[in-house]
Amino acid sequence: xxxxxxxxxxxxxxxxxxxxxxxxxxxxxxxxxxxxxxxxxxxxxxxxxxxxxxxxxxxxxxxxxxxxxxxxxxxxxxxxxxxxxxxxxxxxxxxxxxxxxxxxxxxxxxxxxxxxxxxxxxxxxxxxxxxxxxxxxxxxxxxxxxxxxxxxxxxxxxxxxxxxxxxxxxxxxxxxxxxxxxxxxxxxxxxxxxxxxxxxxxxxxxxxxxxxxxxxxxxxxxxxxxxxxxxxxxxxxxxxxxxxxxxxxxxxxxxxxxxxxxxxxxxxxxxxxxxxxxxxxxxxxxxxxxxxxxxxxxxxxxxxxxxxxxxxxxxxxxxxxxxxxxxxxxxxxxxxxxxxxxxxxxxxxxxxxxxxxxxxxxxxxxxxxxxxxxxxxxxxxxxxxxxxxxxxxxxxxxxxxxxxxxxxxxxxxxxxxxxxxxxxxxxxxxxxxxxxxxxxxxxxxxxxxxxxxxxx
Numbered sequence: 001x002x003x004x005x006x007x008x009x010x011x012x013x014x015x016x017x018x019x020x021x022x023x024x025x026x027x028x029x030x031x032x033x034x035x036x037x038x039x040x041x042x043x044x045x046x047x048x049x050x051x052x053x054x055x056x057x058x059x060x061x062x063x064x065x066x067x068x069x070x071x072x073x074x075x076x077x078x079x080x081x082x083x084x085x086x087x088x089x090x091x092x093x094x095x096x097x098x099x100x101x102x103x104x105x106x107x108x109x110x111x112x113x114x115x116x117x118x119x120x121x122x123x124x125x126x127x128x129x130x131x132x133x134x135x136x137x138x139x140x141x142x143x144x145x146x147x148x149x150x151x152x153x154x155x156x157x158x159x160x161x162x163x164x165x166x167x168x169x170x171x172x173x174x175x176x177x178x179x180x181x182x183x184x185x186x187x188x189x190x191x192x193x194x195x196x197x198x199x200x201x202x203x204x205x206x207x208x209x210x211x212x213x214x215x216x217x218x219x220x221x222x223x224x225x226x227x228x229x230x231x232x233x234x235x236x237x238x239x240x241x242x243x244x245x246x247x248x249x250x251x252x253x254x255x256x257x258x259x260x261x262x263x264x265x266x267x268x269x270x271x272x273x274x275x276x277x278x279x280x281x282x283x284x285x286x287x288x289x290x291x292x293x294x295x296x297x298x299x300x301x302x303x304x305x306x307x308x309x310x311x312x313x314x315x316x317x318x319x320x321x322x323x324x325x326x327x328x329x330x331x332x333x334x335x336x337x338x339x340x341x342x343x344x345x346x347x348x349x350x351x352x353x354x355x356x357x358x359x360x361x362x363x364x365x366x367x368x369x370x371x372x373x374x375x376x377x378x379x380x381x382x383x384x385x386x387x388x389x390x391x392x393x394x395x396x397x398x399x400x401x402x403x404x405x406x407x408x409x410x411x412x413x414x415x416x417x418x419x420x421x422x423x424x425x426x427x428x429x430x431x432x433x434x435x436x437x438x439x440x441x442x443x444x445x446x447x448x449x450x451x452x453x454x455x456x
Contacts, residue, residue: 023357024350028367028377031285031360031407032415033392034292035103035380036194036220041111048088048114051127057174059086059110065171067136069143070154071162079143081136081163082106086113087129087175088120094127095187095212098168102196103380105139106132118215119191128189129175135196136163137379146371147378149423155382157435161203164190165210187212194218197451202439204446213448222441223432225389226409228396234294235402240324242311245332246291246402250394252329253284254404271337273345276354279361281411284404286358287336288392289348291402306347313339360415368419378419385416385423389430 023030046058067081068074084106097119101109113130114120123130134141137155144151168183180186190211192200197219204214235243256268257280269275274283293307302308314335315322326332349357356365370378384390391412394405413427435441 023352024347026377028375028381029360029365030289030348030357031282032377032381032412033288033390034295035376036218036295036390037104037376038101038109038193038196038217040104040108041116042108043110043114043116046110048086050087051089051091056086056088059084059113060107062107063174065133065167067141067163068166071159071166079136079141081141081167082134082139083167083171084110084113084132085129085173085175087173088114089124089127090129090175091127092177093186094129095123095189096168096173096181096183097123097128097130097189097191098133098164098211099131099191100133100135100164100196100199102135102192102194102199103138103383104135104376105374106134106141107139118217122189122191122215129173129181131173133164133167136160137382138376139374142373145373147373147375147382148371149420151371152379152382152420155379157199157202157383157387157439158206160199161206164199164203165207168210183210189213189215191215192217192219195220197221201444201446201449201451204449205439205444208446211448213450214446215450215452217452219451219453220388220390221439221444223388223390223430223435225391225430225432226393227390228393228401230390230392231291231395231402234291235400238294238307239311239315241315241322241326243402244324245314245322245326245328247400248326248329249332249336250284250287250402250404252333253287254394254406257284257404257406271333271341273341273354274358277358279359281404281406282358282360285360285407285411287340288403288407290336290340290344292392310339310344313343360411360418363418363421368415381416381419385413385420385428385430387431387435389432391430 027034043059046060048056048059050056061084063083063085065081065083066078069076069079099112099119109132111117112119112132115124119130122128136159143154168188172179173181188211190200190203197216198221200214200216201219201221204211253268256264269283277283290310293310297305297307314332315326317327317331391409393407393409394403395401397405410427417424417427
């Protein structure tokens, strides 16, 4: 489960691939899962001073590191990898705190240089410096000028792990004495959250004794293909009346779409504004979005957050909240349809029509054919298709489900072939077992690696 326990203050929804965003939340289309990105935190004050009171470069000052394109073949040359750093609290001998936001353009993440986050708090306490490093193939840190299948050849977990080693050993930081603080002489702490938290764990497994310590928040260390369990903490801990009614509506949607008459199917599609959607798995799958909003909650979330607004739309009638058994199918179905069409769809899709926003079958759609850089959705999907999976589908038939069973791994694997034509001869099966064997997954046991996770 990817929770938003990372941030000390309120959570801001991730701003992904701003240049090429198709949806308001940055995804390519609304039937693709939201990447497990840490929340964006932008520094409130870009001007800081060092321990002597001397002014330092603004926190949004961008620095460049010449990173190897292929760590197994250095002769291919280097590419420019962006990073941001400050030495606000640094004293000689202090540690270097290295963080990557993972699958996003890293420019908005200047807050992770400050003590508004655990990164800066560690640096402040231990008199260290902080770094935000942009992950290869995200933002403007790209080995090649596009994100074609050919260009993505070196976009792998192992190359990203090797990036962290090469950077920490070779970077010359722009602070006084910055050429003398490589990881071979100075303690470095690796920090990450969600996917980048997993990258922290994977790096410490793959490069034992390189980093002095690691801090992994909500780290998705276990690669899973059919990740129906993603929705289990949501089902278990969301308001009981809401989960009861959501289960009832989803069971009804699946029943109508699999065995209902044409009239019943058309009536259901009309209720949610799906009339122009040809494929029923796209229609039913789109309702996952209301459940995905759970990922944006934090311990201080309360009334007014998008997820709880959804539950209120189903469970509050004439000012009265339903009991744990909910209001039942008839009310919940109509209430969900009304909330979806009048309130939620504009937030989700902006001005996109229903086929552009929710459809996944058109091979010529821009979200499949756009290979420009700074397209985090495309870069993340490459890792999903090849290595980690994390395909968020309906539960098995013998288990309660809050999302449709019409969406199964084949639904997402088909999209891989549309987005990356020619990459595979048939729909790919992510190499999750290989990833877990290489980096230990849930079986990780490494000294000085701290995991932060939340359970109510």
